[in-house]
Amino acid sequence: IDGxxxxxxxxxxxxxxxxTRGDGEVGEDVTANLRTIHTVPLxxxxPVPLLEVRGEVYMPKRAFAALNEAQEEAGxxxxxxxxxAAAGSLRQLDPAVTANRRLGLFCYAVGEAAGVPATHHEVLAWLEKLGFTVTPGRRLFDTLEEAVAHCEAMAAGRFDLPYAIDGMVVKVDDLGQQQRLGYTAKSPRWAVAYKFPAVEAATRVLDIVVRVGRTGxxxxxxxxxxxxxxxxxxxxxxxHNEDYIREKDIRLGDLVRVHKAGEIIPEVVEVVPDRRDGTEREFVMPRVCPACGSPVSRAAGEVAVRCTSLACPARLREGLIHFVSRGAMDIRGLGPAVLxxxxTAGLVRDVSDLYALQREDLVALERLADKSADNLLAAVDRSRHxxxxxxxxxLGIRYVGAGAARVLAGHFGSLDALMxxxxxxxxxxxxxxxxxAAGIKEFFASEQNRAVLAKLRERGVGTADERAARDLPLAGRVFVLTxxxxxxxxxxxxxxxxxxxGKVSSSVGRGTDYVVVGEKPGSKLARAxxxxxxxxxxxxxxxxxxxxLVGYRGAESCSRFGTRTGGEVPH
Structure with missing residues (x-):
């Protein structure tokens, strides 16, 4: 596991x-951050008296791609x-940041412990029984030839895995034999690591094009x-960005080596300079937006170059995709093609125009039937509330993610109060x-943004006040779901x-108010x-x-747990 x-x-x-493992003797204490990883049993x-478990914290490929996209959008x-990414995420000062990075843990060995099984494969099965997620793809073989064949099969199929692996480890299964074999100065005699060869390819840069994201x-x-x-x-x-191109001296016409970062995102690793023939051309970052022609700017301390126009059509398209997404306004049926x-038709110039769409506007679009148009308008209407x-x-306010948006809405209660x-x-x-705070002030200081907000209100969006969190029935209560x-x-x-x-937490502690138990609960129930x-x-x-408790309609289903508590559930 590459972690x-x-x-x-x-x-x-x-x-x-x-x-962290560190140098084998001294590592960093990351207990608080490890507690936020869903595959780490608390x-x-x-009740094993003492157990030291060794494992690898990793970041799934999809989470890695999403994190890098967010990094680039934020400059x-x-x-x-x-x-x-996994290492940086685990070493964050704020455990909430780690929790949002969607890390995982695979365990592969035991250190100090009592009553450990006699073989390695039995140890892994025991760890699974205790609640750990152990390394997948493990096999027990009778011959070295079988082990080699398995390594080769894993090497060929590793790109289909949802996480990155950089090799295989072949171990002697019997722990007694491991002890007798011992260690060299650098590594154990009872294990050998087979590292996969680097997967790279050489190709030529034909062009460098520039895409404009929703934040410009x-x-x-x-x-x-x-x-x-x-x-x-x-x-x-x-x-990535202008600095990356400059640091690697990537030019149009260059022969370059390409690999897949995390085996998912193609990335230029390096230039092959001795293959240059003098026809290569240096890339110059545009000084105006390639989508709208507006000036671009680069803030001090940032690597990102941004379009300065809020009316940029490329920004508009990307911003609309974000606005209607499931985690945002959740307008089903408004995909990138329709948007x-x-x-292009000039029907939507900002997000407020979505709420002025008419049926005849939609049925005139390519591949949008009457029923689809009706469903889409119904979804738009639902999102007003x-x-x-x-x-x-x-709204895509800079640095305001879903978590910060919840906190702000709960504290201020209304758009006016926040503005x-x-x-x-x-x-x-x-x-x-x-x-x-600076991102919020910058957003609301824009006359163009304020005009869009005014139109949204005219069209019934953002008009209702959200009760301040302190006035709500579960104010400050911490929930854990299992x-x-x-x-x-x-x-x-x-x-x-x-x-x-209320607030949802990923771990059970003395600050937890409620543990909600569903079907097949995990180790959080035992901790509670x-x-x-x-x-x-x-x-x-x-x-x-x-x-x-949360006022959900139709809460009359039954369950086998009931309620166990020292106090009453508030009504």
Whole structure:
């Protein structure tokens, strides 16, 4: 697994410490951040007196791609690979940042422990029984030839895995034999690592084109002579930003080496300078937006070059895609193809125009039948009544993600109150720092943005006040969800909790108010039960009680858990 090695220590089945491997003797304490990873059990299924587990924290390929896209949109430097991204995410000062990075953990060995099974494959099965996720793709073989064949098969199929791997490790299974074989000065005698050869390809840069994102960031992309790489044909590769091109001295016409960062994103690794013939041309970042011709700017301390026009059609298209997305206003049926037609036809010049669309506008579009148009208009109409936090996130305010949008909506309660807030008032809100506050003030200072907001209000969007979090029935209450819910998804449950003023946490602790138990709960239930026995104020409730608590209609389904608590569920 291509990630960061960590050690986890459990006492009486409870996680007490987590650290990076470091130099083998000294590592960094990252316990708080490890607790946010969903595959790290906080309490084991058996109260093992002492257990040290070794594993690898990794970032899935999709999470890596999404993180780098967000980094570039925010004007930051992208991560080179999932390993660096996982390491940087685990070392964050704020565990909330780590929690949002969607890391995972695979365990592969045990250090200090009592009562350990006699073979390695039995150890891994034991770890699974305790609640750990162990390394996938493991096999037990009778011959070396079988092991070699498996390594070769994994090497060929590794690009289809949802996470990056950089090799295979072949171990002697018997732990007694491992002990007798011992170690050399550098490595164990009972294991050998087979590293996969680097997958790169040489090709030529035909052109460098620039795409404009929803925040106006100009991202250069290399157009390449098509080349086979990691099982796919690659004809484009990201160049990230102007500094990346300059540092690697990438020119039009260059022969370059390309690989897949995290085996998912084609990226130019280096130039082959001795193959230059003098016809190569240096790339110059546009000084005007390639989409609208407006001036571009680069803020001090940032690597991103941005279009300065809010009316830029490329920004508009990308911004609309974000505005209607599931996590934002959730307007089903308004995909990129339909939005592109609406922008091209001049029917949508900003997000407020979505709420002025008529049936005849839509049926005139290509491949949009009457029924589809009706469904789309109904979805647009439903979105008018979305809570304030969805609108704030949908607006694409710089640095304001979904989490910050919830916090802001809960604190200020209305768009007017947020617009009038000073930087001091904004930074006084928990989780809102100077950077986010500056992004908010910059957004609302724009006359163009204020005009769009005025039109949204005229069309019934953003008019209802959202009750301040402190006035809501579950203000400040912390919820932890474990197991599957039958009536709604985890995301929908989180929406209900937030709407009632509560907060969802990924781990159970003494600060937890409610643990909601669904079908096939995980180790969080055992941890909660232990805290209840110790007299902590944690309340364990089933799905029925939860749905009633948050005011969900139709909360009469039954469950096998009931409610176990030292206090009453508030009504």
């Amino acid at each position: 960061l090695a960590v050690n986890l220590t459990y006492e009486n089945g409870v996680l007490v410490r987590g650290a 309490q084991l299924k058996e 930051g430097r992208p991560f080179a690979n999932p390993r660096n 960031v100009l991202t250069p992309t290399a157009v390449l002579e098509p080349v086979e790489l990691a099982g796919t044909t690659v004809s484009r590769a990201t160049l 592109n037609q609406l922008v 979305n809570p304030l936090h969805r609108l704030l996130f949908a 009038q807030a000073s930087c001091e008032e904004l930074t006084a809100v928990p989780e809102i720092g100077p950077k986010i 197991g599957g819910l039958t009536a709604l998804s985890r995301e929908e449950a989180g929406e209900l909790i937030a709407a009632a003023g 039960e232990k805290l209840v026995r110790e007299g902590a104020g944690v309340q364990i409730i089933d799905e029925t009680a939860f749905l009633a």
